[in-house]
Amino acid sequence: MKLPIYLDYHATTPVDPEVLQAMIPFFTEVFGNAASRNHEYGWTAEAAVENARQQVAKLIGASEKEMIFTSGATEGNNLAIQGVAEMYKEKGNHIITSCIEHKAVLDTCHALEEKGFAVTYLPVDHYGQVSAESVRNAITPQTILVSIMAANNEIGTINPLREIGAVCKEKGVLFHTDAVQAVGKIPMNVEEMGIDLLSMTAHKIYGPKGIGALYVRRKNPRVRLAAIVHGGGHERGMRSGTLNVPGIVGFGKAIEVAGRVMSEESSRIKRLRDLLWDRIRSELDEVFLNGHPTEHLPGNLNVSFAYVEGESLMMGMKELAVSSGSACTSASLEPSYVLKNIGVGEDLAHTSIRFGLGRFTTEEEVDFAAEKVISTVRKLRDLSPLYEMAKEGIDLKSVNWTGH
């Protein structure tokens, strides 16, 4: 067992060896520019890109002509939201999103607000879901875009995309989803879910970093986007720049593998995740699950360990690579806005840990992780004045704290 154990698969994933093998020839032998239309090098590269485009499109039920390669999902989200805003500004200036989107969506929306767009940040329920009804109620004649994530990166909650898509279709508003965490983990289909734009990235699904794609619907309706990156007119003019051929080939392969193993892999990972949670909650009191009890990504487990601060917990389990919603782990000193928006109090937000299980997680690793978490929480609770006070029956909410 290699230490530290990697349990941060929401942050990124290792490249699958099969993916790496597929990429290697495209660095050295098949190095052509896919836009070179007049010789063999270019043609081979282009053929590889088009093959990958088909692989990527197939997994989400799209056609290859609807896939625009980008540098990743941050760019995909920017292109989708800014591109629609710019292209449809004559039609309206209103955008709807949710308050727990990734910063790539939230900050893009904030930037558009500066430019005169109006943005509605929908609240979520205490599991982190956006309701289709709240989307419906927020739509005005000025609304041009709804952008709601498929699954949340911190708490793993999956949104009711089909219902939201149906509302958007009925109201004639474009629907974008940031599907970075969902693609390759749960079934996604742009037709069945009524999705018009979908951002994805390779490195969350065992592909390389620096390559992603944006699905842009071509009919019913045909979505038009104003480009952000201008140049040689690549990717139907929506995203200029020489294509990252090795990256694209790796992305295609990663998607192909995901399509092949998803169903079996998801149930295996889900079982390990349940095992971890069961061990934790059977041996520790006052631990709380953040997120949806059933509608969650198979590998996500986000837990608040009351009375134990997240960063100190991570410090005590340095054999585990996990992430925390605690303020101390961020530069901002603010605890997770996702947890805050699902109603987790700031006191508990400071105590949260996100475990992300993935393709290479083993049962042995989960057993080790469970032991480590349990012993470290116990040790830190012995050190915690809050745990001591709670055990003495003091209501911590009634204490007059001298907060800074």
Add this chain to the structure above:
Amino acid sequence: MAYNTKVIDHYENPRNVGSLDKNSKNVGTGLVGAPECGDVMKLQIEIDEKTHVIKDAKFKTFGCGSAIASSSLATEWVKGKTIEQALAIKNTEIVKELSLPPIKIHCSVLAEDAIKAAIQDYVKKHEGEEKTA
């Protein structure tokens, strides 16, 4: 973020963890910080009434590694000091000793506050006597 070895040492082997009897007349208790801010320190001192020397000190801390280390160090430093000497401990000395980065300076401030709060609590318990003495 990589931690300083002194912080790691205090975190892994915290000194003087525990509690003293908060109802004892010779014990001063300082409870500072807030759960919402992610740091709470409880620092207790036991004082020799005659010499005003801090005989014992205990702490419990909810907070990051730097907060735990700051309070652990504070208990080490106050032991054997008089009230006046303990009051003179500055957070900047804790920062220096533990090489805390700027983002963790508030941990040292909290430790200084905890010492002062514990002393204040002790002084309050003895206020009546001070006047009559």
